[in-house]
Amino acid sequence: MVKAIVLRTAGVNCDAETVHALKLAGADVDLVHVNSLIAGKVTLDSYSILVIPGGFSYGDDLGGGRVLATQLVRKLRGPLDKFVQDGKIVIGVCNGFQVLTQAGLLPGKLDANASGKFECRWVRLKAAPSLFTKNIEYIEMPVAHGEGRVVGDVYDNAVFLYVDSEGEEAEYPANPNGSAHGIAGVVNEKGNVLGMMPHPERNIYTESHPSWTQGHVGGEGLKIYQNAVRYAEEHL
């Protein structure tokens, strides 16, 4: 069974649904405090998927994800680099995406939304080919962030773009944060590290879609985790 580790620390708050989504996708999941990794009680070696969930790690004091990123860089650089070098899978969602960019594991940075507001709303994404997006052309899920505007020249790394109902590049609110080209998620050069602002783990039930009573069946966010687990089964 594919083993996945979900990292938590003070202020991480999307851990329970992330664990559940990974279980539904067929992984054997451990939820581990970053202190246990640093203390060596748990090692990254035994896992093939690492997920940094959303939330406000350390209150986003000093900037979104920065305190946790410093911790990873200063205390876990070696094992983390090896994990990525070995082609294992890293997924950072929302605050986890911010952590990965601050830690230098993904290109670009995440700045304040163009609207200047924290906003929670559902968005439609267009997927580009990657190990995470097999069998996904368009997918819907919610965003909930104040700092999700991708800055930096990362268009070539993009795997998810915010689009309107026609599938075209969109303005606010379909693009909730004003990211150039509507970039919602990126992968690293190697293709095994994914960061995305929208939350796939919040779309794992039929009733997850906000218009399920209008016949929009939810649950498709699971596909991203299933793709990761399947890739790990086949390659790792």
Added chain:
Amino acid sequence: MTSEQLSSEKALRIQTIEIAPGKDVLGEHVAAAIQELGVAVQKVETTKRYYVACQDTLPQELFADGKTAKVTKTTSVSNAWIVEVRYKPGVMDPVQQSIIKTLSDADVHATWAATAQRYFLFGVSHDEVKKICKELLVNDLLQDVLFGWEILTVDPAKPIQTEENTIVKDVPLIQATDEELMVASKDLTLSLNLDEMKAVQEYFKELGRDPRDAEIQMIAQTWSEHCKHKIFTSPISYTENGVTHSIGSLMKDYIKKATSDIQSDWVVSVFHDNAGIVKGTDEMNVAFKVETHNHPSALDPYGGAGTGIGGVIRDVLGVGKGARPLFNTDVFCFAPPTTSEIPAGILHPRRILKGVVAGVRDYGNRMGIPTINGSITFHPNYLGAPLVFCGTAGIIPAGMEEKSIQPGDIIVVVGGRTGRDGIHGATFSSAALDADSATSAVQIGNPIEEKRVLDLLMQARDRNLYRSITDCGAGGFSSAIGEMAEQGCHVQLENAPVKYAGLSPWELWLSESQERMVLAVPQEKLQELLALCAEEDVEAAVLGNFTDSNKVLVVHKEKTVVELDVKFLHEGLPRKEKIASWKPQKIEEPELDEPDYGKTLLKMLGMPSIASKEWVIRQYDHEVQGLRVQGPFSGNGPSDASAVRIQHGKQTGVVVANGINPRYSAIDSYAMAACAIDEAMRNVVCAGGNPNRTALLDNFCWGTVNEESLGRLVRAVKACYDVATLYKTPFISGKDSFHNEFRTGQESISIPDTLLISALSIVENVAKTTSMDLKKTGNTLYIVGSTYNELGGSHYYELAGAVGKNVPIVRPEMAKKHMEQLYAAMQKGLVKSCHDCSEGGLGVALAEMTIAGDKGIHVNLESVPQIGCANPSQILFSESASRFIVEVGDEEAFEQMVEATKIGKVLAQKALVVTHNEEPLIDETIEAMSTAWRGALTW
């Protein structure tokens, strides 16, 4: 200089680092807010400063990535006022802990840190800067401000240097005259009346000594209205229309009696704990609590609302052996945001609204608890006393509802440190506000600290590491440990971790610093608990132990601070019969001409109480935890209620809703209370909640306390009993708040009598819940319930500046039957959408359904069942209770199950068309209605 002095000087080397943001969101917000103040500012830029006590060089990359944050240094800026806002010395800076931690990760040792915010204001005058600081940037209860033109050279902020304080003072009381007793009550902010002061005096006379400062403060806190609910638990002599009868207590005779008379077998724990608990699934029960945090929110909207939500979350963490938060609900009452005349000492209602929303947003979102339900009601009399209701539900494993303490159990405090913030909250919130209200009563919240505590407690609970738990709320240790110590305790107060030295023992004992929980830990579990705390980065300290001495004994550095008999503390409060009376008001119906119905409807959609709250709702994370089934929006419209699963992978869920109608209070508080329950129940039923598995919470907020207002309170409480027993909806918890008034000189602005009813319904299958947005063209619309000539207190009358007399009357027997029928039809999937008629009546309800589903409606008004309505405005805008509009596909099957009347159809045409005997009354496009509805509350 001695070597000791040298090292202390060195330890205080403060370094400064200044950071400019990538996109300056704060600058943009502040510029917009300044323009709202009527000041034509050109632009605003901002930076953040960090002051760090540290020997080594600060690694700049920890503070700035060069893109979203850049290191800068601004001692001078051309053509701008430079303003620096800092926390006052001694006010906890929530960011300090993270700064010290991240530096330590980079092997840099820092001992103290603080932040400051800098603003660069271009194009404003000196007077304008002062105005901007006072009205916008600085809360002088908590913050200091420094400013200068083009240049600002400041000393770095530094930690306060205070000596240790071990002073315990005696309060001369046993010889005092009545007059002196009352002077002491006021001077020490005790909020005790003469009878109570005399009872205290009598107790200490018998002991033959004067009370110590901490003792008198502890008694005042324990006996405060906030903690003892004296009005709800005292006998009342009540006169209605000249007939007098005695009430043992409102709590016992009505609220608790309703619950015991209903005899619901799914009620698990009521009234005696931090929150009420009802049965969920076989393994998991649901706890629910709603609190008010009114007084602090009036003074510091952001901090007050944040600590309000933080406090109610701790109530849920501390119910039974601890529940895991599931969702938040927040209900606010403000003066209209367009209010122009603001008395001195009051913040503008728009600033209060924005601050409160931001406070709830930042605390709830950071805790990772979805805010899925709420409402905002506007009334001019909330001007000086806004109401902030914060509610949290949580899940608790079956069997964890009860807790007990054994003598010898160790008292452990976990979480935040104790400082001087928030002293006198309990006694302060039991009195009216005025322009000089106590400043130390404001606290600052740190949601990440509370999240740490949550993560810790859930593990400690499941590993059975403590026997009992409670939160430090109003009254701090005094209240938490005092309540737990039913058989006595022995506390070593100097063991409490402090934010800084200098707190006197009584301040330590009473301080309401946030994010602290008190545990009763069996001796043999102590080491395991402390080890877990260390793993989770939560500070823990052993404060002493529980005893069977029947005394509360508190010692600080070998000095006795408190030595009180438990019995006197908890039972010594003298109860005096209160006097209440009520007679009907002499008021009349206004005589109004029939209006232009379409224009009136558009105006009503733009009234702030009715208008879209999307601006607020989008700022709350209502999706976190991934359990949401029905959210705050139905399509593009406002949901009646929300629903969440209670656990991942399970179909069992809860539906949550609220009801609040302060407008009706001006006519009759009985009708107001009955309608609040009815509205909450309507909302539950609209979303598919089970009316026979619904529990209620009551939150009473009243203004000035006198014979008449208590009479209105009795009326309202009686309505609660009458309606709840017929609806079979038990009360499981509640709260009350009095003196919600603001005094300026001789005048007092008192709020309208307000009752918030929060309803929580357990549903077995969340897939059977429904929403209020129209689903399909061609479907049939029905109405359930009758419309009466009941425009009293309506929004329609408010538009005309009238109140009226015919307030909506709840007719519970019929309503209960209808709710059960609708629930049964929903279980069969026969209801496509359902919306209740509430604020704005039938007209507004229909408009909201069209906006929500982006489909039109045609309704024949003459087919609406009505009693006593002389003209169409009464049918369209009466706010009669217990009415539902239902969209149905299969008419025959629906009609067999529900007593309902067909009133119209769902149209493809995007408009609301209302005709009366074929005469057109309303023909408005969805776009026009949506624009009116969305325009009122958006910034």
